[in-house]
Amino acid sequence: METLFFKLFLICWFIEHNNALKSSNSNLLPMYYISGGNREPSTFKLVSYIVSIRSRNPQRYFGDNHFCAGTIISKTAVLTSAHCVMDKRRVLTRARRLLLVAGTPNRLVPISTTVQFPAKSVTANTNYIRNNKDDIAIIHLKGEIPEDNENIQIIKMPTGPPVYNTSCIIIGWGRMIVNGPLAVLPLHVNVRLYEPSECKYFLGEHYHEGTLCAGDSLNYDEDPCRGDSGGPLICNNELTGVISWTIGCGSNRVPSLYTDVWYNREWIEKHLNAGFRVSVINKLVISFSFI
Known part of the structure; x- marks a missing residue:
């Protein structure tokens, strides 16, 4: 029975992969319903706010190193979960081991709007308790989000406390x-x-x-x-x-x-600005080195 289920999983994956390759080369965005999720035109607009967080190098092909997601909150920063950038011992992942990919709905196929960002620095909430609270982190990017790429957008941050039953x-x-x-x-x-x-x-x-x-x-x-x-x-x-x-x-x-996010807004602002200050200081050091 397990072998049968495994074969069915492979068939489903092949169909999904085949459809994805076709969709990446088409302007038509059909509606899907696949095992616990929906896909429709609005999905592809929403994906402009998120990045695929990956290990630095793929194992065999583009996109097979995806393990988490993050949300673009500024030109140079992505908000994600602390557990995405920490191991079970709460040791922070080194920035050089991370790659963030934006501008492509298809996880496996890069397109003209795809941009890959190495991570410059990683900051996680020091109060983080696994599977419990303060599960939040910021990844600062090497480089800035391009302003002329409609497939990469900065999300709007909350303007007030969450509204329940929304x-x-x-x-x-x-x-x-x-x-x-x-x-x-x-x-x-x-x-x-x-x-x-x-x-x-x-x-x-x-x-x-x-x-x-x-x-x-x-x-x-x-x-x-x-x-x-x-x-x-x-x-x-x-x-x-x-x-x-x-x-x-x-x-x-x-x-x-x-x-x-609203509850953690002060932590986010503090470390978002800290990343900006580090970037400015680095640029000043480089500038003075040429004087």
């Missing part, structure tokens, strides 16, 4: 089913932002101040999965949360946990 969107290239293949083209899911009392009921000790939870009570199969971590929770066209963790890709009827 319909929100999550998007990414995560696994399409539990233990299944990563999505080749991005999928998005509509979820409801739960009230804090609901989050406490479902998540117990895992829910803390500074975290959010969201899900679809009518369809728990639609949820973030491995490979979506670090990506955005978008509510009212603003970056409301960062995907932190989920239990079994939604299969256990429990909402997923997100880091609250």
